[in-house]
Amino acid sequence: MLTKSQARLFFIIGTVLCAGTFLFLTVDTLLKVPTQTRSANLTPAVERGKEIWDKNNCMGCHTILGEGAYYAPELTKVYERRGPEWIRVFIKDPQAMFPGERKMVKYNFTDDQISDIIAYFKWIGEIDLNGFPPKPSLASGVTVPTGTTAKITPPEKYNQICVACHALEGRGGNVGPALDGVGTRRDAAYLDRWLSDPAAIKPGTAMPKLPLTDAERKDLVNFLSALK
Template identity: 30%
Template sequence: MDKRGARFFAIGATALSALVFGALTLDSHRQFDKLTNAQNLTPQVVSGKDVWHKYNCINCHTLFGEGAYYAPDLTKITQHRGEAYLTAYMRDPSRFYDEQRHRRLMPRQNLSEQEIKDLIVFLDWVSKVDNQGWPPRPILVTGATIPGTDLSAEQRRQGPSPGTPQTLPPGARPVTPEQDPIALGQALFRSVQPACNACHSVAPGVNLAGPSLSGLATRAAQTVADPGYKGGARDAAGYIRESIVQPSAHLVPGAMYSANGQSFMPNTYGSSLQPQQIDQLVAYLATLK
C-alpha cells in the first residue's frame, strides 16, 4: 500500500469508527430513561439524594461500585434489607454493630424521620436502576466468621472455584440435581430475592442482620409450645412457614430484630414466592435442628 492508499485507509477507518461511536452514543441516549429508572424520579427521590449528599454518605459507601469502599456498596441495599430494618439502623447504628466486635462503627448522623424516609426512597430508586450487573456482587458487611471453615470472607462471597472442594457450614447440604425438596429449598435460601443468606447464617452463633438459623427447628418447636407465643402455628414446620410469610405474627421478646411491633424480616415472600417454593424452603429449614 502506497502513501496515498494508507492515507485514505486511515481517513476511512477514522470516519467509520466515528460513525459507529456516534450511533452507539445515540442508542445509549435513547435508552437512558428506561435504564436509569427516570420515570420514577419523584421529588421525594430527589430529596433523598440531597440527604445522601448532605451527610456525605459516599465518603464511606458506594453506589454502582463508585465511592469510598470503606463501607458496603448500597446499590441494592433495599433488596437485601427491608424498610423497617433500614429505618431502625439509620436511627441508631450502634444497636446493630459495635466497634469492639466488628472493628467498624457507622456514626450516628441524627437524621430526622423525614430524612430517613426520603433516603430510603432514594436508595430504593437506585436499586431499580438497570445497572446491567454492576457491581458484580454486593459488598456485604457481616462482622462474623463461620467457625470450622478455613475460607476467607472473599472466598465465601465468590463461592468455590470449579473443581475445588467446599467446606460447608453446619447444617448445609450439597444441592443435588434430583427433585429433592430439601435440596431445592437450600438453593432457594441463597437465590430468592431478598436472599435469605444475606441476613441469616446457618452456622451456630453467627448472627448477621438476622439471627443464626442453626437449631431453628428445635427453637421453633419450643416457641410454639411456649404460653407466650402469639402466632397461629401449631407445630415447628407451621412456625417456620409463618415466619416466612407473616414475620410479624410473633416477635421474639428482647431480640434486636424488630421495632415498633414490626419484624425486620421482609414481608414480601408470601406474594413473591410460589406455594411450592415456600414448601421447599420450609422443608430445608426444618432440617436445621
C-alpha cells in the first residue's frame, strides 16, 4: 500500500513526466511543420492560387490532400504527374482534351490566374506527406489497346500526358492529330527533336514542350517509331 505522501509523489512525478513528454512532442511536431510543408516556398502566387482554388469550389469535384469530393481526380501530385505545360493547356479548355468524357468546367481564367493555380499545385505537390497518395497513381489514364499483331505497350508517360491530346486506335483526345502510323510518317530523329521542343520545329504550335526526362523521351520515341 502507498502512503498518502507516496501517492502524492507518484501523482506529481507521473503528471510532470507525461506533461513533459506531451510538450516535447508538440514542440517537435511544430518545429517539423515548416520543413515538411516547405513553407519557405509559400510565395504570393501560391496564396493567390489557393484563393482561386477555394473561390471556385474545385473541391466540389476534386480532392487535394485527400480532402474534397470523389468525382474528379485527386490533385495533390498533379504537378509531378502532368507537368505545368500540360495543366495550362488543360485548364484553358478541359473538354478539348477529353472529348466526350466526364467534363471539367471551363473557367475562362486569365493566363496569370492559371499560373497561380499551377504555383499552388507545385507547392502542394512538394509537401512531405510520408508517401501519400499511395502509388499506383489514381489517374493512370487510358490504356491504349494495340490491335496490331505485335502488341506494343505504351510507356507510362504516354498514358499520363499524351493520351489527353492524341488518339491511338480511336482512344484519346483530339487536340492533336491521331498518332496511328506516326512511325511511318516520322523517323526517330525527328520524333526526338519534336518531343524535345515542338516549337523549335514549328513555331506557334499548339503542342506544348512537355516535362520529359531523357529516358522518358527515348521510351516515347521507341514507342512512336514502332507505330507502323
